[in-house]
Amino acid sequence: MSVSSASDAEGSPWPPPGPQVPRGEEESEPGEEKVCAVCGDRASGYHFHVMTCEGCKGFFRRSIIKGVHFACPFSRSCPVTKAKRRQCQACRLQKCFDVGMRKDMIMSEEALQQRRALRWRRRLAREQPAGLTAEQEELIALLTTAHQRNFDSSFSQFTDYWPAVRLCLLSPRPQSPSESGGPAARPQPDCLDEDVLPDVFSMLPHFADLSTFMIQQVISFAKEIPAFRSLPINDQISLLKGSALDIYQVQFNTVFNAETNAWECGQHCYTIEDGALVGFQQIYLEPLLKFHISLKKLQLHEAEYALLQAVLLFSRDDANLIQRDFIDQYQEKAALTLKSYIDHCHPKPEGRFLYAKLLLLLTELQTLKVEYTRQILHIEDLSSMTPLLTEIIS
Missing domain, CATH: 1.10.565.10 (Retinoid X Receptor)
Incomplete structure (x- = not known):
């Protein structure tokens, strides 16, 4: 996956092109607060194909990269909300898949570092003053x-x-004994x-x-x-x-x-x-x-x-x-x-x-x-x- 395409995959404030975006979200009023499709918290943008918060974005990425297998101690139907999303990781991960988050869009650590380096270079380029004429x-x-x-x-x-x-x-020199009693020595x-x-x-x-x-x-x-x-x-x-x-x-x-x-x-x-x-x-x-x-x-x-x-x-x-x-x-x-x-x-x-x-x-x-x-x-x-x-x- 290229660095540019990976950037869109990891997270973007704008929805990716295509019919995958729910119709209702596209037609929401300008300025309306977006919510995470997984837990209902305030969303920061589209991550791995779905509008999510930073917490669910990070949870999904860590779970896939580490390859952890979670087990639900109950009936695999635990509520996933902002307040309860940490109570059952198995149900939270399943909810991520259910709302459409895609693990094939997760960048490797190397690709992520490349993207961060690219962003840093672009930032420096913007801040760097124009050269001398x-x-x-x-x-x-x-x-x-x-x-x-x-x-x-x-x-x-x-x-x-x-x-x-x-x-x-001008300073008087010390007088010798023979000079004592005579006239004052001239400085x-x-x-x-x-x-x-x-x-x-x-x-x-x-x-x-x-x-x-x-x-x-x-x-x-x-x-x-x-x-x-x-x-x-x-x-x-x-x-x-x-x-x-x-x-x-x-x-x-x-x-x-x-x-x-x-x-x-x-x-x-x-x-x-x-x-x-x-x-x-x-x-x-x-x-x-x-x-x-x-x-x-x-x-x-x-x-x-x-x-x-x-x-x-x-x-x-x-x-x-x-x-x-x-x-x-x-x-x-x-x-x-x-x-x-x-x-x-x-x-x-x-x-x-x-x-x-x-x-x-x-x-x-x-x-x-x-x-x-x-x-x-x-x-x-x-x-x-x-x-x-x-x-x-x-």
Whole structure:
């Protein structure tokens, strides 16, 4: 028996074709409750050729498969009702045959498993979202290539920078006996070991070069997008000034280690404590660390990082943009592609709310940018800022 035909045999909410169905049942009023032909309980559909309840369906199937021979202790005329159907199995089975249930329609266990597997595959097919369109796949390939070509995850090209500089604390050296009683010794420079006072490093020049290096990569990424290059130069500058710091953080998240809470940039490794050495306050550093931990936990694919950068790049915050409609359309296309990719490539239930979580994190990213700009402008040694970084945060 084929799987499809067996499906009709085991049970169906509709009567099988042919004259076997009682005429009275075919002509019953729509919505009228069906009753089991064996015990009178509420029927769930046609099973083995007869309208029955789930209980009698299961009883008939188990009895035939197991080949059990029941014996009636009375006169083989026991009443079979919903309340008394369990009292005599012999009379219940005979009633099943009397109303027309057919044992030749019972599926084997193997065929039943095949049917269940088929139903499961059909269900998955219905729930599976539609695949990516050719246009979306092309966009993903373009942005992923641009990201790979312009983001140096090993930071091997980060060579022209100020190293972290050790500050020298002025402290008096111990006086020798011969010096006692003489004039007070002048404090001498005393460079302490790293494990004694790690907070004596000046990280500001190094940070400025690191930020400039990251922003330069963002600019290179943007220039590889034909839609961006087609914009008027003033629009390009406006979009970069509005998004470079956000994209910088998204790219930086790809090298973030959530186990150590450190950004592993090749031979360089940064922690949130380094941000404090630059001069940032905890009101910025703590939400920044939380943002990177949350984003890393989403376990984004490389394509999703690239799409996210495009969504940020084409954010229309400047009212003076010339090609505002075009920018809106491209951002919408990137956002829809990102959602389609998530739906298609992230299994449920883990990926069910992934897109919504990303949108919430983007809102947090905007708040971080505002606080970052406020704090960086209040750091005293602005002379350490590079021209590019100064232009971006202005």
